[in-house]
Amino acid sequence: MSLDDLRFDNSWARLPEAFYREVAPTAWRDTHVLDLSPLGAAQLDLEPASIEPQRLAALMAGRELLPGMRPIAQKYTGHQFGTYNPALGDGRGLLLGEAMTRQGPVDLHLKGAGQTPFSRFGDGRAVLRSSIREYLAGEAMQALGIPTTTALAVAVNGERVMRERVEPGATLLRLAPSHARFGHVEWLYQQRDVEGMRRLLQQVIERHRPALAEAENPIEALFADVIARTAETIAAWQAYGFVHGVMNTDNMSLLGLTLDYGPYAFQERFRPGWTPNHTDAEGRYAYDRQPGVALWNLMVLAQSLTPLVDAGRLRDRLDDFEPALEAAYARRMRARLGLAESRDDDATLAADWLSLLARHEADFHSAFRALGAYRGDDESRRQLAAHLEIPADDPALVAWLEAYRTRLEEESRSAETRQRAMDAVNPCYILRHRPLQQVIAAAEAGDPGPLRRLRERLAVPFVPHEDGAEDWTSPPPRDAPPVVLSCSS
Incomplete structure (x- = not known):
């Protein structure tokens, strides 16, 4: 074909x-x-x-x-x-x-x-x-x-x-x-084109979410579906340190897809309040604000749907966003931390880990990968600390690793099984800024080879490769300034 x-x-x-x-x-x-x-x-x-x-x-x-x-x-x-x-x-x-x-x-x-x-x-x-x-x-x-x-x-x-x-x-x-x-729904709401909105949403249901056609109110059911899928996507962004950079409502997908990549970037040295968008002086679309912005955008969508769905019902549906986001994020973070079972304190354990990374501006992605090798002893603590560029006797690190070791003891699987599970969700290769700029420069000079090779690595990000001269995995130097990008990026 x-x-x-x-x-x-x-x-x-x-x-x-x-x-x-x-x-x-x-x-x-x-x-x-x-x-x-x-x-x-x-x-x-x-x-x-x-x-x-x-x-x-x-x-x-x-x-x-x-x-x-x-x-x-x-x-x-x-x-x-x-x-x-x-x-x-x-x-x-x-x-x-x-x-x-x-x-x-x-x-x-x-x-x-x-x-x-x-x-x-x-x-x-x-x-x-x-x-x-x-x-x-x-x-x-x-x-x-x-x-x-x-x-x-x-x-x-x-x-x-x-x-x-x-x-x-x-x-x-x-x-x-x-x-x-x-933004399609917003436009029809502003135009007061209720029948056009109904027709558009019915087409989305028929073409992409046909099971919702059987609901008592299919358009309300579609809104609930958008909420659930948006929560899943934003949770994945947060768990993998992705910063979209321009979460305008016209860049939000009714199918819950990540749409319109402009001044995006992945976290490297972890800075929760960072956005790569240089026009976002107030940090509206910073990493740690993305969940709140997503909810704000869903509220705008809800307002646009009021000609077709009761406003009270829409508000009730919006209440589902935060629990769905928290559940999806917890599931992703448990996997990244190597936790097979759910415990009430897991959210605190994950938050304290990220606070530790943020305090030392450790590399977000290699930190998770390195954590898989931790075995609960002093030697593996020193190895992890060296990898994170954190003093091995840092009180916060020592306290967190003790809490982590205690938590791991509540589960029955071996350290080797845990590491294999963590390696399957914690990438070796993430789309880092410096390799990306090198690939772009090579392509502009007429050499597409680095582009192909980086794409091949990103397509199988959990499998380490020893071949190749390019360094796709190193974090930026500690004194490197944060990435700043324009909306034309």
């Missing part, structure tokens, strides 16, 4: 015309594919070898479409940094078509496809830097088991694009079951 064999059923294009504008992609010159994701190909029921490079390049250049595609730019709105913006929509990306696969529908969305009626003052282009960042983020998040959009491929073209500097142009072929956003 090849790209041309994909079958498209473009349900979004069957909605009323106000939901979108039909737009042909802009044709970019000298486009070639830098890397193709086997994970992305599998989502489309394709083997990577069956995808003809020239055909894919023509598609990503905006020069040719696949049979059955109908490119559109979606209209939505949203709250950006807490302020409603009515002028949003797909400003540089197009939904090319909705492919029907064995797993269900998959959107093929071309980012960097050129200007649309919703571009405002933007040029509709994407740069290689941001395209690689989103491409690798999808790979990393999927491998960690975090709900996310992904991508089939990333391509560079012959255009030169002005951002903070002049950069190579690029396109990303993004994949997702749907790009339906909180």
Whole structure:
């Protein structure tokens, strides 16, 4: 099966015309594919070898479409940094078509496809830097088991694009079951288009959550589903130190996916109040504020649903968010700490561990990996302390390890079994800033090899590899400044 064999059923294009504008992609010159994701190909029921490079390049250049595609730019709105913006929509990306696969529908969305009626003052282009960042983020998040959009491929073209500097142009072929956003519902609420909202939500239910159609109120049931899935996703972000950086409501998925990677980053030296977004001076979207922002965004969605669902019922559903978040986070953290059973004090144990890491600005990810080797004796305590760059006699470390050792003794599995379980959820490879910048620089210089190699590591992040000259695992130097990124990242 090849790209041309994909079958498209473009349900979004069957909605009323106000939901979108039909737009042909802009044709970019000298486009070639830098890397193709086997994970992305599998989502489309394709083997990577069956995808003809020239055909894919023509598609990503905006020069040719696949049979059955109908490119559109979606209209939505949203709250950006807490302020409603009515002028949003797909400003540089197009939904090319909705492919029907064995797993269900998959959107093929071309980012960097050129200007649309919703571009405002933007040029509709994407740069290689941001395209690689989103491409690798999808790979990393999927491998960690975090709900996310992904991508089939990333391509560079012959255009030169002005951002903070002049950069190579690029396109990303993004994949997702749907790009339906909180912002779509907000737009219809602001337009007082109740029937349009009903039609959109019924389509989401029919296409993606068909079991909810049997509920007494399917739209209320969909809202409950959005709450539960959002809680799961945010809990996974927190457990793996992911900072989205721009949690506007238009960047929130009705399917609970991580959507629109801009100034994101993973924690390295742990700073709970950090955000990589340099425009977020007040830290609205900092790591430790993400759960609260998610709830705020769900409250905005609830308000938008009031024409269709009783407000009291929506408030009752919102009360489910925090317990769902806490349960999902506890489950993730128990696994990362090597705890097979649940105890009442586990939340305190996890919080104290993170406080210890934050106090010493220890590396978030290698700390969990190193903890797997702890055996409860003085020698393994010294080894762990050295790895964390913490004094072995640090009172907080000694006290925490004693509490941890006592907690482990409540379980029956061996230290070796625990370490294997921890190694299966604590990655060797995380998408660190310095290797990411090195990969981008190499790609901009015409060498896609490091991009491919890093993508391969991120796709199997729990398996250590000894080969290769690149250092994908070292934390930044202790005196390195925190990562700061722009919204064009």
